Amino acid sequence: MAIKKHITLQLLLVALILSFANGEGLKLGFYKKTCPRVEAIVKTTTASYISRAPSLAAPLLRMHFHDCFVRIKGPAWPVPLGRRDGRVSNASESRTLPSPAANITQLISIFASKGLSVKDLVVLSGGHTVGTSHCSSIATRLYNFTGKGDTDPSLDSNYVTQLKSKCKPNDKTTVIGMDGSFRSFDDDYYTFVLKKRGLFQSDSALLNDKETSAYVKRQAQSHGSKFFNDFKDSMVKMGKIGVLTGNAGEIRKQCALIN
Ligand code: HEM
Structure with missing residues (x-):
């Protein structure tokens, strides 16, 4: 039943190719x-x-760092291939991912360290137009923002009420939609962020920089605009980060294990 309700996502197709690549070799x-x-x-x-x-579809988009073709209801683009698997796989690498509590300075600097621009940051954050989050990812924002049992004031208060009705303190299992239309890939994400309904602090933070906030406002005001094209460009750029090609790395016999 639930699956039928999600019919819009039937058009969302993410095809992952297994094997990994350096940018030039893709x-x-x-x-x-x-x-x-x-x-x-x-x-x-x-x-x-x-x-x-x-x-x-959404988790697949999230783990897009793999070699992939992506076709989403909106944007679709061919992705350069030829990636090879790394010989190292450990949890410490995931620590370089930005935290949902990151502020705009931290986000800009993490993206810059990967060769991604401020524009890439605001465009790729638009990936949060689809998918879900665990309540635990926003618990502090809702229930203990500064350690005094308070709520993040950068969140719209009606939205806080809605979120609190779904996410109780210490809830580790419930998932909630990323934006109001989290089953479809559209540019509504920016409308939500502008209305102070960005789910994570990292989403709300986009209003705290001149360039990112200008982009949020532009997209929120002009639907059907440049977002899809920008998203394709930034995804291809992000897909070239730290990949192994040629003789680097290896081709794993079993995906989850180094040879
Ligand atoms: C800007 C920094 C980013 C931060 C801090 C961030 C953080 C997060 C967090 C905390 C979750 C929810 C995890 C959970 O509680 O289940 C999430 C989910 C997700 N993220 Fe991001 N993310 C970022 C960038 C991106 C980018 C660049 C993309 C893709 C272009 C992306 C796509 C997604 C998707 C699709 C989901 C939903 C996954 C699902 O439904 O299972 N995120 N992100």
């Missing part, structure tokens, strides 16, 4: 000779999974 049509049908196979397989379980 190219379109990498598997043309060695595995000509790979793109079609991955697309069809992923589409069939997503049509049965549409909520898979």
Whole structure:
């Protein structure tokens, strides 16, 4: 039943190709000779999974750092391929991911350290137009913002009431929608952020910098505008970060284990 309700996401197709790449070594049509049908196979397989379980689309987008083709109801783009697997896999690497409590200075600097611009930051944050979050990711914001049992004042108070009705303190299991239309990939994310309804502090923080706030306002005011195109460009750019190509790394015999 729930799956039927999520029908809009049937159009959301994220096809991941397994294998990893450096930026220069990635190219379109990498598997043309060695595995000509790979793109079609991955697309069809992923589409069939997503049509049965549409909520898979958002986590797949989130872990897009893998070699991927992405086709979303809105934006679709070919992704340069040829990535190889790394020889190291450990939890410490994930610590470089920004925290949902990050402020704008921290976000800009983390993105810059990966070669991503301020514009990439505001555009890629738009990925939070789809998917869900655990209540635990916003618990501090709702219930103990400065350690005094208070709420983050940068959140709209009506939204706080709504969120509190879904997320009780210490709730580790409930998930809530990322924006009001979290099942469809659209540019509503920016409307929500502008209304002080960005779910994470990192979303709200986009209002605290001149360039990012100007972008948020532009997108919120002019729907159907440049967001999809910008998103494609920034995703391709992000997809080139730290990848291994050529003889670097390895091709894993089992995805989850180094050889
Ligand atoms: C700007 C810094 C970012 C921060 C701080 C951040 C943080 C988070 C957090 C805390 C969650 C929810 C985890 C949970 O409680 O379940 C989440 C989910 C998600 N993020 Fe981000 N994120 C960032 C950037 C991005 C980018 C660049 C993308 C993709 C372009 C992205 C796509 C997503 C998606 C699709 C989900 C939902 C996943 C699902 O439904 O399972 N995020 N993010």
